[in-house]
Amino acid sequence: MSLTKLVTAQADYSYGFLDAYAKRELRRRILKGIAIPGYQVPYASRELPIARGWGTGGLQVTLSLVGPESVVKVIDQGADDSVNAANLRRFVTRMSGAQTTADTRQATLIQSRHRIPEEVMQEGQVLILQVPDPEPLRAVQSDLAKAREMHADSDYGQMWLVLYEQLVRFKRYMQGASYPVLVHDRYVMSPSPIPRWDTPMLHQAAHLTILSAGREKRLYVVPPYTNVYPLEFTDVPFQVEDQREWVCLRTGAQHKFMNEIPQADGGSTYEVSDTGYADKLVAQQRGEQPWIGRTYYDDEGNFYHAGYLKPPVIPET
Amino acid sequence: MQATSNRPSSRRLDPPRIATLAPVVAVRGLRKTYGRIVAVEDVDVVAYPGEVLGIVGESGSGKSTVLRLLNLQEATDAGTYHLNAEGVTTEDLFTLDRYRQREVRVRHIGIVYQQPHLGLRMRYSSSGNVAERLLMTGERTFATLRRAANESLAVSEFPLDRADDPPAVLSGGMQQRVQLAKAIALKPALLLLDEPTTGLDVSIQATVLDTLKRLQRSRQITMVLVSHDLGVIRTLADRVMVMRGGRVVEQGLTDQILEDPQHAYTQQLVHAKL
Numbered sequence: 160m161s162l163t164k165l166v167t168a169q170a171d172y173s174y175g176f177l178d179a180y181a182k183r184e185l186r187r188r189i190l191k192g193i194a195i196p197g198y199q200v201p202y203a204s205r206e207l208p209i210a211r212g213w214g215t216g217g218l219q220v221t222l223s224l225v226g227p228e229s230v231v232k233v234i235d236q237g238a239d240d241s242v243n244a245a246n247l248r249r250f251v252t253r254m255s256g257a258q259t260t261a262d263t264r265q266a267t268l269i270q271s272r273h274r275i276p277e278e279v280m281q282e283g284q285v286l287i288l289q290v291p292d293p294e295p296l297r298a299v300q301s302d303l304a305k306a307r308e309m310h311a312d313s314d315y316g317q318m319w320l321v322l323y324e325q326l327v328r329f330k331r332y333m334q335g336a337s338y339p340v341l342v343h344d345r346y347v348m349s350p351s352p353i354p355r356w357d358t359p360m361l362h363q364a365a366h367l368t369i370l371s372a373g374r375e376k377r378l379y380v381v382p383p384y385t386n387v388y389p390l391e392f393t394d395v396p397f398q399v400e401d402q403r404e405w406v407c408l409r410t411g412a413q414h415k416f417m418n419e420i421p422q423a424d425g426g427s428t429y430e431v432s433d434t435g436y437a438d439k440l441v442a443q444q445r446g447e448q449p450w451i452g453r454t455y456y457d458d459e460g461n462f463y464h465a466g467y468l469k470p471p472v473i474p475e476t
Numbered sequence: 477m478q479a480t481s482n483r484p485s486s487r488r489l490d491p492p493r494i495a496t497l498a499p500v501v502a503v504r505g506l507r508k509t510y511g512r513i514v515a516v517e518d519v520d521v522v523a524y525p526g527e528v529l530g531i532v533g534e535s536g537s538g539k540s541t542v543l544r545l546l547n548l549q550e551a552t553d554a555g556t557y558h559l560n561a562e563g564v565t566t567e568d569l570f571t572l573d574r575y576r577q578r579e580v581r582v583r584h585i586g587i588v589y590q591q592p593h594l595g596l597r598m599r600y601s602s603s604g605n606v607a608e609r610l611l612m613t614g615e616r617t618f619a620t621l622r623r624a625a626n627e628s629l630a631v632s633e634f635p636l637d638r639a640d641d642p643p644a645v646l647s648g649g650m651q652q653r654v655q656l657a658k659a660i661a662l663k664p665a666l667l668l669l670d671e672p673t674t675g676l677d678v679s680i681q682a683t684v685l686d687t688l689k690r691l692q693r694s695r696q697i698t699m700v701l702v703s704h705d706l707g708v709i710r711t712l713a714d715r716v717m718v719m720r721g722g723r724v725v726e727q728g729l730t731d732q733i734l735e736d737p738q739h740a741y742t743q744q745l746v747h748a749k750l
Contacts (some may be wrong), residue, residue, distance in 0.1 A: 312575055316611035319715050320597075323611070327640050392618035431574055474618050476640075 175222040176254040181205050185223035185378075189369060192380030197342030198310075199293050199377040207373075209473040214247055215373030217270045217289035221251055224268060224285060229257040232266035237274040237416070237432030244272075261435040264452045273336070275357040277415050277433045279463060280366035282383065288351040290372035293379065295339040295349035315347050318390055326395060326474050338397070340387050347390065348379060356399045357415045358454050358469055361387040396469035404461060405429040410440040414460035494524045498560055500698040501666055502548070506555035508541055515541040517722045519555075523666075523715075526696035530713030530730065532704060532745065538722040539702045546700060547587050548577045559584060582612045586659025591672035592651035595658065598644040600717065602654045603629065605643065609661040613722050620744035624661060632657040633687045649680035653687065669701040673708055685711050706746065710734055718742045 173179060181203075188202040200417035205217050225231060231251050235244035239261040247270065248259050260266050263276040270287040282288060296306040299317040309315070318339055325333040332338075340361065350358055351370050361368060361381050371378040381387060389397040405417045408428045415436070417429040429436040439449040454461050462468045490496075494570050503521040507514075516538040524531040531539045546557070548569060557569040561584040564572075569580055589595045596605050603625040610621055629639055634653040643651045653673055659667055672688070673681040689712060692699060703709055709716055710730060718739065719725040726739040737743045 312578065314578070314612075316608060316614075319611045319616065320600065320604055320608050323607055323618070323621060324600055327601055378750065392614050392621075395618050474622075476622065 173205070174255065174325075175225055176207070176250075177205060177219065177222050182223040183221075185219055188378055189220065189223075189380060192369065193367070193382045195346075196382055196385050197346030197379055197380045201376055202378055204373045204376040208250070209246070211374040212291065212424050213243065214270070214272060214289040216371035216375075216378065217272070217287045217373075218247060218250070219373060220287045220371045220378065221247075221268055222254065222269045224287075225251060225257050227254040227256045228267075229255070230265055230267045230281055231255075231257050231259050232261060232263065232269045233259075233278070234269065234271040234274055234433075234435075234437070236272060237418070238434045242435065250469075261438065262450070263433075263435055264450055267303070273352050273354075274416070274432060275353055275360045275455075277431070277436045277454045279455055280364065281452075282365045284366040286366055286368045288353070288368065288370045290349070290351040290370045290377075291374070293347040293349060293370070293372040293375050293377040295347050310346060313345065315341075315390075318347060319392070322390060322392065326392070327476055330473055330476065331471075332395075332397065334389070335400075339390050341390060342381060342387050343385050346379075348381075348387075354400060354416060355389075355397070356402075356456075358387075358389055358397075359399065359462055361385075362464060362467060363387075392474075395474045396474050398471050399468065402429075407431045407437065410437050410444070412440055412458075413435070414456050414458060416456065480567040494527060497525050499524050500527075500560045501547065501700070501713040502556075502558045502560075504556050506542065506545060507553045508538075508550070509553055510544060514722050519719070519722075519724055521546065521700065521717070523698050525560075525690065525698055526692070527715065528699045528701055528713045530716040531700065531702045531719060532706065532709055533719035534704065534718060534745075535718075536673075537719040539719050540670060541722075542719070543668050543702050546666070546749070547585055547668055548581050556646060557710040559665060582609065583655070583662055584665045585668065586662070586664040588652065588659050588670065588672045590654045590674050592643055592648070592655055595655045596643045596651065599642050601640040601642055602634070602646065602657075603639040605654055606658045606661050609658055613662065625657075628657040629654070631660065631691065633683075637677060648676050649684055652676065652684055656687070656691075660691070660695070663695070663697075665698065667697045667699045669699060669703075671703055671705075672701070674703070674705065681708075688712060706734060717743070 184202060188200045192200045205219060207218055218465050233244040233248040235241040251257060252259055263278045268285050272289045272389060292301060294306055296309055299321060300306045300309060322332055336354050337349050338355050338358050339347050340350055340358060342348045350361060363384055365383055367383055368381040369378060391397040402417050406413055408430050410431055416432045418432045420428045420430060422428060440449050442449045480644055485497045499522045501521060501523040506516050506519040508516040519542060531542060533539045545552050552570050559569055606625040606628050607621040610624055615621055626636060626639060630636060632653045634650060634657060645653050673684050701712055713730045716733045717724050720741050726742045734746055737746050
């Protein structure tokens with residue numbers, strides 16, 4: 160048995176676009192990420208036929224995990240049909256022969272930018288989030304070498320100092336998307352720019368979440384059934400976006416994450432941001448019987464892990 | 477001399493009470509070089525509970541280096557460092573790993589710098605600057621942080637209606653008070669003062685020194701005060717070390733050193749001042 164026999168021969172085209180070495184490296188990095196939840200694992204980000212910053216991190220992970228049996232769903236800000244999502248989906252299928260879908264329940268691989276689907280994801284499903292900036296400490300420590308030292312020391316006091324300042328000035332946490340979370344009681348992680356609404360969905364989730372930043376060459380993982388808590392003071396709980404009054408124009412749904420659509424008269428209408436889920440609701444209203452799963456937030460707005468989200472407190476300053 | 481020898485042994489004076497206590501800080505044989513330059517050579521620093529130890533010397537005499545070493549900011553080349561504080565009583569702080577050194581620095585050592593921007597985040601609120609100390613030890617309750625920050629600011633006689641203003645918009649004297657509040661927030665075993673009033677005008681300097689004096693009386697904090705201003709040393713320090721060229725040239729009680737200096741350099745220093 161010689162090394163040349165063990166090594167895959169150089170081919171002009173390889174399955175899933177990336178060469179065998181790239182895929183092997185990515186899979187190893189993912190395994191390391193799974194072993195150390197929330198830890199940023201560096202990897203050699205490869206060139207792809209899309210520009211850095213357009214989802215190359217997520218795409219590389221998708222390409223290294225995709226197979227002919229896979230069913231791929233690509234989301235961009237909740238929508239399946241935006242240009243970015245459509246292009247990525249077409250590229251993945253051309254390179255791998257995988258099936259595609261807009262249905263969260265049927266997908267095995269979900270690559271997403273800025274949203275987690277409304278329907279509860281199951282064991283065996285993989286959510287791949289595109290990440291523009293993986294370093295949660297960047298706001299308080301611009302030197303990345305020092306930030307890594309702070310991660311090693313669990314030196315996260317400054318993150319709470321930022322929250323303290325927000326409470327003093329505004330009496331509530333001001334960070335909107337990309338709300339920092341503590342994973343497995345060890346690493347503080349930036350969950351990519353998902354809205355606060357989606358942040359609790361990472362906690363004790365049945366599915367595997369892989370977050371990958373192509374430009375920054377870092378990936379990190381939230382394994383299934385892992386504790387993920389937003390940074391908060393014990394007496395001032397974290398809150399998701401308050402959209403209780405908002406009703407979806409297309410489906411009449413409530414208590415789902417909405418897009419606000421400004422109107423000419425100065426008012427707004429709202430639409431469920433997760434188009435795959437909204438399409439199923441519309442189909443149901445037409446009398447069809449789509450396979451609609453349980454959602455993270457029920458129709459009264461209660462989160463599926465009871466007690467995880469607490470009623471709001473306005474701090475005394 | 478004859479009178480002394482005739483004195484009965486029962487009349488022998490006890491050593492001062494303070495010297496019978498275990499020292500809070502005991503640093504021995506300190507040495508620090510930067511390349512070819514020897515910044516500090518063979519310096520011992522001992523301070524007893526509730527005592528203020530002054531270090532005087534000209535620029536470049538090594539006094540600030542000593543303070544940086546005491547604050548565990550830099551690695552030393554030689555020497556041992558014992559601090560009589562909870563959890564580290566028996567250990568040589570210089571031999572601790574980086575993580576534990578940081579813990580000691582946060583919990584047991586407070587520092588006030590000459591330049592406020594070294595010790596403060598100028599764009600965060602003043603109360604936040606003080607609260608950061610507690611945050612670093614794992615305090616995660618907003619109300620507690622708020623109360624502790626305000627208490628600490630009150631002790632350093634900072635006007636509380638400005639507690640949420642950032643240090644960037646405060647006067648120099650107030651910035652020093654915020655630094656002081658931050659340094660004492662966790663009731664440290666040792667408070668280091670690096671030229672705390674240099675750069676303030678004379679009247680403000682006096683009120684800040686008043687605060688330090690009151691604080692020292694009420695809380696019995698052990699302080700190491702570095703200054704080139706003999707007035708500050710005279711006001712605050714119980715004991716003085718005079719440094720020159722990285723070495724201690726003379727040490728003793730403040731009054732003794734300032735009224736009756738023995739070493740030529742100290743004489744020069746005292747005369748230059750008076």
